[in-house]
Amino acid sequence: MTADGIVGEFLALKAETDADLLAMQCGDFYEFFAEDAEFVGDELDLKVSEKSSHGSTYPMAGVPVDDLTPYLKALVERGYRVAVADQYETDDGHAREITRVVTPGTLLETTDPTARFLAAVVAVDGRYGLALADVTTGEFLVTTTDAAAEVRAELHRFDPAEVLPGPTVRDDDSLPNGVGTDAPVIEYDDAAFAPGRADRRLREHFGEGVLDSVGLTDRAGVAAAGAVLAYVDETGVGVLDALTRLGTYDTGDHLDLDATTQRNLELTETMHGEREGSLLATVDHTVTSAGGRRLREWLTRPRRDRDVIDRRLDSVAAFAEAALARDRVREVLDDAYDLERLAARATSGSADATDLLSIRDTLDTLPALADAVADSRLAESPLPGIVDRPDRETAASLRAELDAALAPDPPGTVTEGGLFRRGYDDELDDLIDRYEEARGWLDGLADREKARTGITHLQVDRNKTDGYYIQVGNSETDAVPEEYREIKTLKNSKRYTTDELAEREREVLRLEEARGDLEYELFGELRDRVAGHAELLQDVGRMLATVDALASLATHAASQDWTRPEVVEPGPLVVEAGRHPVVETTTDFVPNDLHLDSDRGFLLVTGPNMSGKSTYMRQAALIVLLAQAGSFVPARTATVGVVDGIYTRVGALDELAGGRSTFMVEMEELSNILHSATEESLVVLDEVGRGTATYDGISIAWATTEYIHNEVGCKCLFATHYHELTALADHLPRVENVHVAVAGDDDEDGDITFLRTVEEGPTDRSYGVHVAELAGVPAPVVDRSRDVLDRLREDRAIEARGAGTGDGGTTQAVFDLGSGDFRTDGTAAADDAATLDPTTETVLAELRETSVAETSPVDLMTRVREWQDRLDDGD
């Protein structure tokens, strides 16, 4: 076929798919042409050549057939969808067709240990359905909700690799494109989201009774789950079977954490998008990637149910006390592979012999793990129950089967033989015996022929074109026996074959092929049997991940001297000597107490800038979050009343505003909190109202405090620089003032020291000028700020200065804080005349000259009216 034709075929196939790129098999290579070639050339550093034909040239880039996977992976992990067209034989040559489309949400071959969810969102009858599938582990979850904010929050928690918005949500303003994630968004076939079709698909895949048994009755949930299944099936990458179980969850099982709060509390990444410095990075001591995934899940989805939380805490407590047993368990876990992912590879048919050996070795850890748990103080905890949950007997027999089957060091491909141990299969053993016998005959042939013929320079070898041959040096070719048939002449030697050699060669090749075929078949059967145990493998994998995450929490608790929180439901939040879990690892941290209960549910936190208000408030939120995740907390003692949600509003980074004004973002977040928080929530507000004019800001902060106190009734921490607000504590019974203390005073330019301790009562002032000085604001500005501040404090008024200020500068007007206007002022009287307009001056002069006693009332009235008219005209 001409290049023109190939490129034409490529372009035609490309038009069939909505994938971003197409890799088309051409013999031993997968080729990209035209724009795709240039694109992959740049992205993957592939060499781009020019294919010319019929006067046209086309860019072309290719990779060998066996090397496609890593290139695909690199492209897909960057968010591209790649279609693969394979070549197949036909009666008159060959043809090509697209066999699969590899996409970010369906990529199995990933080395990234974090979960990779494919998400579908849809709205049916006013409810949202959200389905999340991780094909790499087989996890498949569905939930439904009325609130778009919850959909956004869930997507933020799961951080999907690819999102499929259904037709009904694509124009939904409350779910902006990509619904707040930076994952690729695919406009997938509308029909796949239709509830009826989705329902059928789910029943076909999971079995007739599945929807009832998992309690999935909501049509929105069915539609979302069905769309995910359809998409996974249609991309054709063989991962559909990895989805073995459908699970539903209720967003009410977990602590409500809106997307903003997840970001503000820096749970999995910092405000600047780095993992380092996040809560997860700080507390993660897991030894397996599955354990890391589990810990992430716990921190982003803490629980509300006290029993679940207490059970987790019981295990962490046991691990925290039993250091030796904990180390032993972590050593055992260190030998475990990612079983959930291996199970998915088995079901998709991509597992090779090394993968099955990894499964064997991981199953091998079960008895050791059970022993480590049974022979220690851990025996009294829920841990033995967790470890015993998967079916250990079946696991042991699967392990034994794999051990008996697989060779200790199998080759990397599954087509060449050498995968199995002797004794596994009689037919295979027989083939191997015959093969080795034939190989033995060939291996001994050279020696036998040398002895028989007396030729010294004789060897037997094999290559691709000539097959097996006997090679004799030129000096001795006269001595070759009659039955040698010459097949090739080289410079110094000749190659021969004989009838018997040809016969033996055919036998070896036949046996080799038969062995490869049989082993491939046996391997497929073995892999299928392993895949048949996918649920068991997933159970074991999840159990190992859970134990790893629990041990990790205990490891951190022990190393940082954390304490077990007493979880009560409902109840106060009382923390003695609490610390911020992340800041304490890098700072000499000053611990602080906190007390919030039904009589004192709202704390107004004041204190100078930089004193530690934000840290104190985030620390409170993180202690609650950690406790509900089942973790110990950084404190001497802590009593944590379970909350249903944590809502925070802290100074947004400007770049997060995404085109909206920072104040607008602030108000949207406040609005969301005031709508969502309930009596059972914890609300943390950092300087609400700061982004606008002072009086507006104070008014908003004031009204917010009243609303939260009177209407919502939740626990709340509110940091503010508006001193005026502290007066609210006198009027609202549940509001109390606390402040972060400092020593020293800036009145006499004295330095202040941040004590970082939180004390009862409001702070006396804000020390903002001092921080300005610390930050290196020029001395004239700092000095003048101090003057202004003094005047404001004393007179509630400040004069505005014109250019050339300093000791001899002119004062032009005085701003009165009481009236909010400029006014004339005694201190500036001498300059007043200079600043009045001529009409006013004349009117004033006439007024001064008028004698009230000597003028009749009617005259006075007339004059006053006339002055008013002149002043009005003069405006």
Ligand SMILES: Nc1ncnc2c1ncn2[C@@H]1O[C@H](COP(=O)(O)OP(=O)(O)OP(=O)(O)O)[C@@H](O)[C@H]1O
């Ligand atoms: N208890 C503490 N012990 C030690 N260091 C602390 C403590 N609390 C806060 N810090 C440190 O003090 C610095 C300022 O803290 P933070 O940002 O919480 O102050 P702030 O009062 O909220 O400031 P601003 O009002 O300017 O926003 C941070 O670097 C923080 O790490």
